[in-house]
Amino acid sequence: MKLPALTPRNALIIESLLIIVLAIVPLFVTFPYRVNIFLSWEGAYRLSEGQLPYKDFGLPLGYGYWLVPALFMKLFGPQLISLVKAQVFLNIAGGFAFRGILKNVGVAPGVRVLSVLLFVISYSFFNFWPWYNNTVIIYQFIGLAFLLCAVNKPRGRWKWPALFVAALFTFLSFFTKQDGGGLALLLALALLGYHSLAEKRWQELAGFIGLYILVACAFILPFVPYHFGYWFNHGQPPHSSRLALKDFVDEFLYGSQWLKFYFVMTLLVTIPALRNWKGLWQDKQKMLFLLLTLGILVEATLFQVTSYTPPDNNIFFHSFAFAYIFSNLAQLLQLRTEQWKTFLLSAVMVLLWWSGAYYRYVSRILDRLIAPAPVAVVSGGENVINRNNYQFTETPGDVPVSEWTFSSLPEFDKIYMPPSTVQGIDRVMALPEAKKGKAAKVLNLTELTPLDHALGYQLETGNNIPLWHHLGVGMFNSQLHDYVEKVRNKHYDLVLYEHAPMLNNFFPWALREELKQHYRQVDSFLAPRRPTNAIIEVFVK
Structure with missing residues (x-):
């Protein structure tokens, strides 16, 4: 029996299930104490108790990161697990924001579902706890989703409300962490700059900048009397700047294998369109998609240096690069990803590609069900060495x-x-x-x-x-x-x-x-x- 094609409605259902079901998994498990989660709890607790940042306590960031955890702590109490519940909400919001971005740049339903699958398993699934290096990206994605919605419907009734929400969340990204938020602003301005040149209309760019400044004033000015300039880190003493050109060059040329691969692949799949570069420039959705992908790759390249711990802060770029490259390959190879056979085969390949993201949890279950085979006793008392015991992996004195x-x-x-x-x-x-x-x-x-x-x-x-x-x-x-x-x-x-x-x-x-x-x-x-x-x-x- 021939299955019907993957319709936009079916795609939405699958995307929603992927985003929501995998996001709520943490609600049903227990957790080891998370290193550094103490500052997430402390900030959320103080805000939930009515304390004001900079007036009652100082911090080198904005307080955008603590807003959602504080709300959930107010709703569910000052338990650590309230932070996990906050992250469930953020993961759902981030997943739908990512979907909205791809929809607004015209990604076909089949490729979009595959990209959402990749986003969930590669980025949000293992982010059980809130952390500012993650929240700054989620706020950025929400801002980008509304920004692209506004520029795609420049004469719609929701254009200015969408631009306001875009400015709000782009600023909240900056007010969560300066490096990622600053890059989010530059990317938003680049997309709006292209839109203004292509449409020969500057209202959206000027409006976004004005709304961003308005939001920034609303968040910052009330705290200026409380030493805001001392606490907020923009590279001034006693803070230090993390901007060092040599660090960026070293990290990119010594490592960044996936980023360099994606840069090359993005160029290769764009070459056919570049043969008619005027047509590409006039194709608004394709041009926005290209600029977005390159912007995300550049952001991830810089973010891995300025936010160097943990080392996987920047892996959000995989999903954007995959969406762009696979969209173009599907057109070049005439793949119909809306056909179920093609879609399911592609989904299996994505799951195989990122098996490490979820197999660690499957492995823990298998370890309990299947006891490891004991090392065989060899006559003569030989010291048997294999891949499981050739070195000691535990730190002396460590408690497993x-x-x-x-x-x-x-x-x-x-x-x-x-x-x-x-x-x-x-x-x-x-x-x-x-x-x-x-x-x-x-x-x-x-x-x-x-x-x-x-x-x-x-x-x-x-x-x-x-x-x-x-x-x-x-x-x-x-x-x-x-x-x-x-x-x-x-x-x-x-x-x-x-x-x-x-x-x-x-x-x-x-x-x-x-x-x-x-x-x-x-x-x-x-x-x-x-x-x-x-x-x-x-x-x-």
Whole structure:
């Protein structure tokens, strides 16, 4: 029986299922404690409690990243798992924004569904936790989707509302992280610049710029009296700029294999259209698609240097490059991706290509169902070596994640940690200093920021209080000096300090020395890191 072609309606149903079903998977699982998630929780908690950025706490970014997590914390409570729920929402929004971008540049339904499949499994599926390097891209995609909608319908009734939403989310991208957000603005201006030249009309470009400035003023001006210029990093002291030409060149020429491959393939599949470059220039959708793809590839090239950790921050480019290259190849090879046989075969190839993104989870299930075969005992006591045991993969003293367990505190619901961490948390909660509630004066210099709510003390506020305590990034010498004076004066009843010797002054070492002189250490236990190479130390007066 011959199957009907893949219709736009069927494509929408499949895309929606891919985006939504894979996004909600995290709601049904448990998680190990995530490294660095402490600053996500802290910022969302402070905002959900009504504190104002820069007035009550300082941070080197905008507060755009924390808006959605704060909303979900307000709705579902100050548990870490509320952050996962926020990311589910962001993944769904990002998936539909990506679909909207491709629809607005005229990608055929078959290729679009395949691209959405690739986007979901290569970028959003394993982003369980919110992180600013991810949120900055999602906001950008939402902005691009509305921007392209506006330029494709220049005389429609929704043109100006769409441009406003585009300006809002493009600014929120910048106000989430300066590097990705700045590149998002440049890409938006490039697309609008082409639109203005092609249409010989500048209203949309001028309108977008004006709306962007208006949104920026609304978000920034209320906080200027609270040292906004000091906190917000635009390369000025005490901040440092991450723009170094040699770093970009090194990263691109030494590595970036996929990016260079996509640049070459984009050029190759565009050559037939370049033979009639005037026709290409006048074909608005094709030209916007080409500029968008090249812009995303350039952005990913720069973003991998300015946002260097974790190393896969920029893999959003795969889906755009695939959509452009495969769209052009399908035309050149006369492939009808709307035919089910072609579509299903292509989907299988995409799944095989990105099997590493989801097989890690399948492998964990298989490991529990199929016990690994024991190494055979050889007569004579030979040391049998194979691919599974030729080297030791665990750090000495590390606690395997398989041995991690859960805390009874609701703030850590569904989150497992090393047994030492869980037991240490219980001992901290039992301290007399921890039982003072709002009257307690606590300084929490650890990744266990949910203890702020569990202990119930009043968080310090002020425009010289940093949101997090990474020296040189989230706090600076001015704040360190204030904390040193408070420790010397024994201002705090209880101080929790995380000693991470492998990280360069992440939690200021100078403050640890002051604590050893002026406070009494009563406990220590493992921090919830992987590998477990950091210690949380407990100090009281």
